[in-house]
Amino acid sequence: MDFKKYTDAIDREAEVILTASDKVWDAAETAFGEYKSMEALCEALKTEGFEVETGVGDVETAFTGRFGHGKPVVGFLGEYDGLSGLSQVSGCPVNNPVSPGGVGHGCGHNLLGAGSLGAAIAVKEYLEDTGKEGTVIFYGCPGEEGGSGKAFMAREHVFDECDFCLTWHPGTTNSVLNTSSNANFQVLYKFDGLAAHAAGAPHLGRGALDAVTLMNVGVQFLREHVIPEVRMHYAVTDTGGYSPNVVQPHAEVLYLLRAPEISIVRDVYARVNDIAQGAALMTGTKLTIDFVKGCSNFIINHVLSDQMQKSLEKYEQPKMTEEEKAFLTELDKSVTPAQRADSLKGAAKLLSGEEREMVESHVGELYHDIIVPLAYNPNPMAGSTDVSDVSWVCPTAQIGTATWMAATPGHSWQVVAQGKESLAKRSTLYAAKVMADTALEVMNDPEMLEAAKAEHKKNCPDGYDCPIPAGVKPRAIGKL
Ligand SMILES: [Zn+2]
Ligand SMILES: [Zn+2]
Secondary structure, three states: OOOHHHHHHHHHOHHHHHHHHHHHHHHOOOOOOOHHHHHHHHHHHHHOOOEEEEOHHHOOOOEEEEEEEOOOEEEEEEOOOOEOOOOOOOOOOOOOOOOOOOOEOOOOHHHHHHHHHHHHHHHHHHHHHHOOOEEEEEEEOOOOOOOOHHHHHHHOOOOOOOOEEEEEEEEOOEEEOOOOEOEEEEEEEEEEOEOEEOOOOHHHOEOHHHHHHHHHHHHHHHHHHOOOOOEEEEEEEEOOOOOOOEEOOEEEEEEEEEEOOHHHHHHHHHHHHHHHHHHHHHHOOEEEEEEEEEEOOOOOOHHHHHHHHHHHHHOOOOOOOHHHHHHHHHHHHHOOHHHHHHOOHHHHHOOOHHHHHHHHOOOOOOOOOOEOOOOOOOOOEOOOOOHHHHHHHOOEEEEEEEOOOOOOOOOOHHHHHHOOOHHHHHHHHHHHHHHHHHHHHHHOOHHHHHHHHHHHHHHOOOOOOOOOOOOOOOOOOOOO
16 A cells, blocks of 8 residues: 555654654663663654653663554554764764763664654554554663663563564665574673682682683583574673782673573573582682573564565665765775675575575675565574564564665674764665554554464464563663
8 A cells, every 4th residue: 555645754754853863872872871862752752742651661761652542553663772882973984982982873773763763653644644543652662782671671561562563773784684583691690709818818718700710611611512503702790800919809700691592591591500600619609690681582473574575665765875975985994895795695695596696786885775685584693682572572573774884894883973874864764664654554454464463373372481580670781
């Protein structure tokens, strides 16, 4: 169907949408500390006539913007957290922080939140214009980076009323998310020992840093005995001080454990806990295991994803202007040819015939203005997303759009450099139209919605089991 009449609202309200994006970029706040960013998006929602509620699901910086009544209920997921250490001047093609060591929008979540807001605005326009029954909810989801905010929200049943949810992520291609993702747990292992003079009386000390070292060595040996898809990363978040002449009385290490299924993560977690216990026994220290957060693996919904592909193809994707090309050409000097060639290779491998040839012919280009044909990838991506937890609650689908230069590395200053620029903004509005169009197609086709729900029921027959235990609260990163 033609919903241009409603998706036109996105262009009409572009200033509200993109001002919110710029404000979130300027605020650049990390997980669960996104107070100014929440304010910017809530202000835009109120301007557009949504009913706003903050602190949903007992998460301070989570919120909803709601319009309409009754069924069907569509949710659009928005994010707005930044990444520490990635501060960068927008529009500058060389690394140049606004504030050295500061926070920057290195995953483009300023655009993500704004794009989903745009989609919600178009669906609201439709509900107002037609007077039909239906509800649109914009979900303000904090702490995606290292926080799994949506998993905390899902644990508190925030998404239960949705018939389906849609979202997007800024990226380097116009494509539908065609793969599952890794589930993960993030856990802090704390060791307490005994301080002592490291030369005068080391026999009286019990070294907590020794325990961290032994635990890490143990985990290196575990790598051989888990499936190859498992990822085990760590950061030593407390070394016990910087004096080598002290036996360190406290030390801690933060682990991030990933696997294609949550059951495998649980198994790896139990084995890493045993290793930590072993390290404590070896060193005579006391171990405390502190579960920080977890998220599930993504459940693809083919019915919704197929529709998203059609909607991607229905609207015109942005092309570079000469000015934008000049900026990206300069920015491209900061990456390697190997990085540039990597962007479409994975997508091409899944295709065959003319489609594969078409995609391969674009490998190595500065910017990908093509729409990648949809082919599902049987292998999960190594990374994780808390959109997955929503995908266990209701049918959920996601697109990416070519927001950035093709060779843009994920989580980089190059992402931040493009975050307020015109191409990224047009790409955000394009994403908003595609999401809104998908939602309107589904809302006007009860059979499609039923098919999406039946597929979801088949994939998640037992419903959602949140990986985060009851009682664990979201914590701001840097304040673990
Ligand atoms: Zn990210
Ligand atoms: Zn992200």
